[in-house]
Amino acid sequence: MRTAACLLFGLAFAAAVQASASPEDIKAAVLSNPVSVHRGEREFGRTCAMCHGSGGTGGVGKRLADRHLMPDYIFQTITNGLRRGASFMPSFGQKLSVEVRWELVAYIMSLGSGRQGGD
Amino acid sequence: MNSTMHRITGTLLAMLVSHAVLAKDPESVNPADWPQYHRTSNAWRYSPLDLINSGNVKRLKVAWIHQPGDITNGLQATPIVIDGVAYYTSPYNTVFALNAATGEQLWRYDPDINPIIYQMILTGQSRGVTVGRGKVYIGTSDGKFIALDQKTGKEVWLKQIVQPKKCQCGFTSPPQLAGDILYGGTMGGDFATSSTLFAVHADTGEPAWSFDTISRDPQSWPKEAARHGGGAAWLPGTYDEKTDTIYIGTGNAAPDFDGLDRPGDNKYTATLLALEPETGKIKWYNQEIPHEIWDYDSTFELLRVKRNGREYLVHPSKSGFVFVYNKQGGRPDHVWRMARNITIADGYDLEKGDFSGRVYNHKRGQETLLCPSPDGIRNWNHGAYNPSTGLWYNNTMEMCLRIKPVKIDPASLGLTQAYFGTEELEFVPPPGGASTHLEGRDPVTGKLGWSVDYHGAPGLGSLLTTGGNLVFDIDTLGVMRAHDARTGKELWHFRLGSGSRGGIVSYAVHGKQYILATSGISGWVYGSVSAVFKKIKQTPGGGIIIAFTLEDE
Numbered sequence: 210m211r212t213a214a215c216l217l218f219g220l221a222f223a224a225a226v227q228a229s230a231s232p233e234d235i236k237a238a239v240l241s242n243p244v245s246v247h248r249g250e251r252e253f254g255r256t257c258a259m260c261h262g263s264g265g266t267g268g269v270g271k272r273l274a275d276r277h278l279m280p281d282y283i284f285q286t287i288t289n290g291l292r293r294g295a296s297f298m299p300s301f302g303q304k305l306s307v308e309v310r311w312e313l314v315a316y317i318m319s320l321g322s323g324r325q326g327g328d
Numbered sequence: 329m330n331s332t333m334h335r336i337t338g339t340l341l342a343m344l345v346s347h348a349v350l351a352k353d354p355e356s357v358n359p360a361d362w363p364q365y366h367r368t369s370n371a372w373r374y375s376p377l378d379l380i381n382s383g384n385v386k387r388l389k390v391a392w393i394h395q396p397g398d399i400t401n402g403l404q405a406t407p408i409v410i411d412g413v414a415y416y417t418s419p420y421n422t423v424f425a426l427n428a429a430t431g432e433q434l435w436r437y438d439p440d441i442n443p444i445i446y447q448m449i450l451t452g453q454s455r456g457v458t459v460g461r462g463k464v465y466i467g468t469s470d471g472k473f474i475a476l477d478q479k480t481g482k483e484v485w486l487k488q489i490v491q492p493k494k495c496q497c498g499f500t501s502p503p504q505l506a507g508d509i510l511y512g513g514t515m516g517g518d519f520a521t522s523s524t525l526f527a528v529h530a531d532t533g534e535p536a537w538s539f540d541t542i543s544r545d546p547q548s549w550p551k552e553a554a555r556h557g558g559g560a561a562w563l564p565g566t567y568d569e570k571t572d573t574i575y576i577g578t579g580n581a582a583p584d585f586d587g588l589d590r591p592g593d594n595k596y597t598a599t600l601l602a603l604e605p606e607t608g609k610i611k612w613y614n615q616e617i618p619h620e621i622w623d624y625d626s627t628f629e630l631l632r633v634k635r636n637g638r639e640y641l642v643h644p645s646k647s648g649f650v651f652v653y654n655k656q657g658g659r660p661d662h663v664w665r666m667a668r669n670i671t672i673a674d675g676y677d678l679e680k681g682d683f684s685g686r687v688y689n690h691k692r693g694q695e696t697l698l699c700p701s702p703d704g705i706r707n708w709n710h711g712a713y714n715p716s717t718g719l720w721y722n723n724t725m726e727m728c729l730r731i732k733p734v735k736i737d738p739a740s741l742g743l744t745q746a747y748f749g750t751e752e753l754e755f756v757p758p759p760g761g762a763s764t765h766l767e768g769r770d771p772v773t774g775k776l777g778w779s780v781d782y783h784g785a786p787g788l789g790s791l792l793t794t795g796g797n798l799v800f801d802i803d804t805l806g807v808m809r810a811h812d813a814r815t816g817k818e819l820w821h822f823r824l825g826s827g828s829r830g831g832i833v834s835y836a837v838h839g840k841q842y843i844l845a846t847s848g849i850s851g852w853v854y855g856s857v858s859a860v861f862k863k864i865k866q867t868p869g870g871g872i873i874i875a876f877t878l879e880d881e
Contacts, residue, residue: 254751255736256744260449260852262859263730263752269855290446295399295850295869299447304742 232307239311240280240318249316252309256301265320270298275321283314360836362409362844363459365502366710367833369566371629373712374793375834379841380878381796385810385820391842391875392431396422398452399871402850404500405456406710406790406831407873414835414844415459416873417502419452420445421468425481428844429837431875435481442470444492447743450500450515450852455564456831458502458510461530467499467512473528475510485533490514495521496743497560503528506567506574506605509536513561517579517597518623520556520738520747525576527608537608541578543595553590556738556747558582559597563627563708571656573611574603577643579625584702586621586733586749587689593618598626600643602656612657616645618682621690622672623702623748629710631720633771642720642771644711646704647683649676652772664774667705669726669758671697690733699728699758701860707853709829712791712799717813719768719777721799723787726763727860730754755859762860766801768816778816784861788854789828792843800843802828804854804864808845826870827854843876 239245254263257270265273287310290300301310357368359376366373380388396403396418407416414428423437445451451469458465463484464476471490476483492498497516503526504511511527527536541559543549549557558581565576581590581597598617603610616626624647631642641653643660648667651660663676673683690696703725711722732752741747764786768777785803792800798819799811804827810820830846848871858865 251751254734255741255748258751258753259746259748260855263754266754266859268755268859269852292400295402295848295871297400297452297850299449299451299744301447301744303447304744 235307236284236311239308240315245312245315246319249312249314252305252313253316256305257313260298265317273317273320278317280314280318283317284310287313361411362407362833362835364408365406365456365458365504365564366566366629369568370632371566371710371713372631372715373710373791373831374714374795376795377834377836377841378795378797379836380794380798380834380843382798382812382819384878385796385798387879388810388820388822388843388876389879391877393875394424394426394431394433394873396424396871396873398422399848399850399869401452402829402854402869403846403848403871403873404453404829404851405846407833407844407846408457408459409833409835409844410459412837415457415464416846417454417456417466418871419454421454421466423457423464423466423476423481425464428835428842428875429840437476437481437483439466439468439472439474441468442492444743445469445498448492448496448498449744449746451498453500453851455501458504460505461508463530465503465505465510465530467501467503469498469500471495471498471514473499473503473510473512473526473533475530475533487528487533489526489528493743497521497523500562501564504564504567505530509605511565511574511605513541513576515560515562517558517560517562517582517625518584518746518748520582520741522555522557523560523579525561525608539603539608541596545595548592548595549590550592556582557590557594557597558584558747561601561627563629566630567605568632572605574605575630575641576601576603577626577628577630579627580623580702581620583736583738583747583749584621584623585690585731586692586735587619588692589735594620598624598645600626600630600651614651614653614659615681616643616651616660617647619688622647622698624704628706628708631711631713631771633713635772640772644706644722646700646702646706647672648700648705650771650774662772666722666724666769666774667700667726669699669728669760671699671728690731692733692735695730695732695752697728697730697756701727701729701755701856703727703755703853703856707788709788710790710831712793713771714793714799714813716795716797717768717777718770719813720771721766721768721791721793723782723791723801724765724767725786725857725861726758727857728756728758730756755856757860764861766799766811766816768799768813780811780816780818784863786857786861788849788857789846790831792832792834794834800832800845802832802845802847804849804857804861805867806847806849808847822876824872824874825868827864827867829854840877844873845876846873848872
């Protein structure tokens with residue numbers, strides 16, 4: 210039942226996002242949508258958990274839970290990747306749509322990132 | 329003793345040592361060299377040199393350091409040393425040739441690497457070079473085999489073997505020589521791809537043969553699942569000249585943890601292959617884990633040792649079990665347990681050729697604990713065998729992985745997305761606690777000779793043992809140690825500043841023995857191990873290759 214409701218909400222949401230093409234609009238629409246966290250969690254599980262651990266607990270990649278990260282920083286890092294010292298994170302801009310990347314941001318923020326930061 | 333005298337004496341000593349040890353050196357390799365990945369094709373990682381020994385190792389001092397400049401994902405190379413020249417690679421396959429006595433750079437080669445690899449996860453990692461036939465060979469992150477002139481570093485030939493975007497793969501290990509054949513497999517078995525071993529003619533780069541590690545037998549694989557079944561042979565194989573055989577192991581089946589859509593034994597994943605070098609045809613094989621569902625690769629080195637005139641093939645696996653074959657062409661005669669914590673099976677059934685007490689498939693949506701973790705009781709960092717002690721040395725780490733298997737549509741995955749088949753992934757300690765050791769065991773029986781507790785900082789580099797009764801290792805805090813090969817007692821240590829994923833080697837130039845190590849840790853395994861062994865999380869990355877020799881008296 211919950212899944213069906215989420216699906217319907219998600220379809221309606223996707224149509225709304227498609228209608229408004231501006232990146233800022235997409236960001237605002239995704240971050241204000243409660244379904245985004247759930248969708249971001251699913252994508253995180255199959256794309257990000259390999260390095261950042263389930264729930265962002267850290268591993269190969271840094272811990273994401275309880276960090277003070279800004280939404281735009283998270284989005285840019287997902288989009289462009291990161292090379293710092295010996296650490297390397299690939300870029301996901303070519304693979305994941307803008308909407309999916311913002312859904313990941315929504316989920317990562319829900320883990321506590323930005324609790325004291327914000328945008 | 330003045331330095332001139334010391335060098336003369338050293339030369340004489342080296343000559344005497346050389347003659348003394350030749351009988352012990354099974355393949356009559358020049359004792360002064362480290363000419364191939366494991367030094368000899370029996371994968372011993374043993375140098376017979378004994379000028380540096382348990383009696384004087386305390387006098388080891390730095391001889392020289394070389395910095396490659398790029399430290400992304402750390403250094404993973406085992407240096408090759410021939411006739412006083414050391415060859416190694418840094419990340420993204422930059423090749424260096426150095427004067428092995430002084431560290432002076434003789435030449436450098438920077439390949440043009442396709443930027444597509446910056447969209448890939450396991451990228452930039454390079455385990456070094458192969459040297460032979462007047463050439464230096466590399467396999468690159470972006471899917472090429474390249475041959476360089478050994479003296480100048482100039483390109484002799486370059487062949488694009490695979491397309492990274494298509495196969496989500498590239499080469500992380502140097503292709504190996506088997507006569508005039510150069511062969512190697514790709515990484516990428518954790519992605520939605522089907523793997524292949526490739527062979528070319530070493531002098532020209534022209535294709536010789538290829539071997540699909542995913543069988544097309546419908547009894548073994550459903551047709552659709554075989555298209556992305558994994559099976560990558562991503563580590564260097566070994567070539568036994570006596571039997572004219574290439575030995576190489578293959579990796580996990582994919583999706584790694586969800587086997588429901590790939591019923592069958594999933595050949596030739598998790599398999600030890602013995603191949604004909606000229607044709608790539610199978611001479612014999614043994615699938616060590618049919619229908620593998622734990623990401624337990626069988627890619628590690630094949631150790632060959634003799635006992636009472638009989639040759640044994642010893643093949644470690646991530647699973648925590650070690651497979652021992654006492655004849656070519658068959659099932660193992662003995663399987664011993666290296667790991668204490670094994671949750672996926674209660675043993676190995678030799679008749680059945682599979683684990684006993686295993687599940688055939690995990691339940692989707694159910695949290696499941698895998699011990700050992702898919703990093704293995706030992707990761708790919710290689711062991712070393714000393715013929716004087718009869719012990720085979722390995723770093724072990726007792727840790728587990730918690731998963732929740734789920735069906736994944738492979739068509740939905742891109743370059744950056746692994747085909748694990750789980751929606752949760754968390755490295756955790758075993759129920760009794762995580763531990764890590766350096767161990768010396770009889771490779772045939774598994775009997776423990778000695779064990780040293782590494783107190784939560786596992787060694788992730790490949791070991792060296794020597795005719796000087798020594799075992800060299802580097803832990804993940806960056807402490808390099810020399811141990812007594814008979815007892816495990818620590819005899820010397822040096823702080824390198826970073827851990828190591830590379831190999832330690834030994835060689836001699838002008839009668840002086842050197843120990844050569846790489847330092848610079850990063851990468852996927854180090855990261856996942858640090859999720860359990862948290863004290864190593866703060867270890868910095870880096871990149872140096874550092875040579876030690878005895879201080880002049």
